[in-house]
Amino acid sequence: MSAQSTVATACASIRFAELVELLQQVFVRHGTSPQVAAILAHNCASAERDGAHSHGIFRIPGYLSTLASGWVNGTAVPSVTDVASGFVRVDAGNGFAQPALAAARPLLVEKARSAGIALLAIHNSHHFAALWPDVEPFAEDGLVALSVVNSMTCVVPHGADRPLFGTNPIAFAAPRADGAPIVFDLATSAMAHGDVQIAARKGERLPPGMGVDSLGQPTQDPKAILEGGALLPFGGHKGSALSMMVELLAAALTGGNFSFEFDWTDHPGARTPWTGQLLIVIDPSKTAGQSFAQRSQELVRQMHAAGLRRLPGDRRHRTRAKSQETGIELDAQALRELRALATG
Numbered sequence: 001m002s003a004q005s006t007v008a009t010a011c012a013s014i015r016f017a018e019l020v021e022l023l024q025q026v027f028v029r030h031g032t033s034p035q036v037a038a039i040l041a042h043n044c045a046s047a048e049r050d051g052a053h054s055h056g057i058f059r060i061p062g063y064l065s066t067l068a069s070g071w072v073n074g075t076a077v078p079s080v081t082d083v084a085s086g087f088v089r090v091d092a093g094n095g096f097a098q099p100a101l102a103a104a105r106p107l108l109v110e111k112a113r114s115a116g117i118a119l120l121a122i123h124n125s126h127h128f129a130a131l132w133p134d135v136e137p138f139a140e141d142g143l144v145a146l147s148v149v150n151s152m153t154c155v156v157p158h159g160a161d162r163p164l165f166g167t168n169p170i171a172f173a174a175p176r177a178d179g180a181p182i183v184f185d186l187a188t189s190a191m192a193h194g195d196v197q198i199a200a201r202k203g204e205r206l207p208p209g210m211g212v213d214s215l216g217q218p219t220q221d222p223k224a225i226l227e228g229g230a231l232l233p234f235g236g237h238k239g240s241a242l243s244m245m246v247e248l249l250a251a252a253l254t255g256g257n258f259s260f261e262f263d264w265t266d267h268p269g270a271r272t273p274w275t276g277q278l279l280i281v282i283d284p285s286k287t288a289g290q291s292f293a294q295r296s297q298e299l300v301r302q303m304h305a306a307g308l309r310r311l312p313g314d315r316r317h318r319t320r321a322k323s324q325e326t327g328i329e330l331d332a333q334a335l336r337e338l339r340a341l342a343t344g
């Protein structure tokens with residue numbers, strides 16, 4: 001898909017199931033196994049359906065150029081190890097992180113339900129997607145889930161002179177009694193790298209405080225950030241500390257690469273960070289007292305009573321509901337290009 005395809009032209013609409021099928025064909029056509037394709041297609045279509053555009057079909061050219069470069073193994077079969085009572089490890093085999101999570105999920109849930117808590121450490125993996133699809137399904141099953149993943153060097157730690165951290169997101173999901181699970185998913189950088197790329201393509205300026213240029217000077221030009229510059233952590237030293245924590249949990253603890261430890265320059269076209277991911281899953285029915293879902297519902301009620309109009313996840317769920325009603329709106333040219341990729 002060309003860069004121009006993100007500039008709005010005519011709109012087309014597609015049903016979720018049809019988009020999943022189309023993306024599945026695209027992935028298989030470009031070198032993944034059908035199993036990997038099914039998982040990536042569902043993930044990518046879900047992001048598009050929910051309006052998480054920085055990690056929807058915008059990412060397809062990056063997936064495909066990465067596969068073509070030989071950087072990632074699109075047919076990898078993850079290897080799951082039952083390490084201890086509350087500890088599961090997966091070697092993703094230089095494949096994508098989502099199939100590794102899918103392979104380990106049954107054992108992880110079994111352990112969380114029996115011990116009350118379980119940890120999943122994925123290494124040798126590539127995560128190129130939004131993180132909320134990894135945690136939300138646990139909360140839909142009544143569990144609490146927290147996940148972190150590190151990416152690639154493009155963020156200057158607070159007080160440092162050069163980029164070191166990745167954009168390193170943190171996602172959290174918890175069930176509540178009446179309504180969709182409470183979910184948030186945020187980069188620990190001031191902005192996700194994908195959103196900087198989208199702004200650059202649209203020729204938009206960024207708000208102040210997002211990043212610096214190649215000389216370390218503050219800039220609102222997304223191209224200056226992408227071409228030799230860097231992003232900043234959100235919230236100064238606080239976001240920087242969280243990003244450091246993500247490096248420790250997602251890489252040091254799992255056996256994955258730090259964001260600065262891999263070098264894809266010999267793989268032109270490679271875009272996916274080759275790092276690690278950590279998930280912690282808790283069964284809240286093991287906690288004492290009132291039901292957790294009732295307590296989280298009470299928290300939401302009090303937040304609304306305090307004047308809050310938007311919970312994290314509300315915008316996604318509104319967009320999801322609209323997509324389910326009218327279909328997912330895509331740029332018509334982008335859809336034509338996807339169809340061509342599925343066959344050509």
Ligand SMILES: NC(=O)C1=CN([C@@H]2O[C@H](COP(=O)(O)OP(=O)(O)OC[C@H]3O[C@@H](n4cnc5c(N)ncnc54)[C@H](OP(=O)(O)O)[C@@H]3O)[C@@H](O)[C@H]2O)C=CC1
Nearest residue numbers: 129130131151167169184185186187192312313314315316
């Ligand atoms: N794989 C990887 O290595 C990486 C992936 N990413 C992904 O990029 C995506 C975007 O990250 P980021 O730009 O930080 O996300 P945003 O800043 O857009 O949103 C972060 C969270 O805050 C919520 N939110 C946003 N605005 C408000 C508001 N005004 N009131 C209440 N809640 C709000 C969002 O909910 P809602 O969704 O409903 O708007 C979301 O849960 C994430 O999905 C992340 O996982 C980022 C970095 C690296």
Ligand SMILES: O=C(O)C1=NCCCC1
Nearest residue numbers: 128129151167192193194
């Ligand atoms: O948007 C981001 O930041 C990233 N998304 C996918 C993986 C690389 C970083």
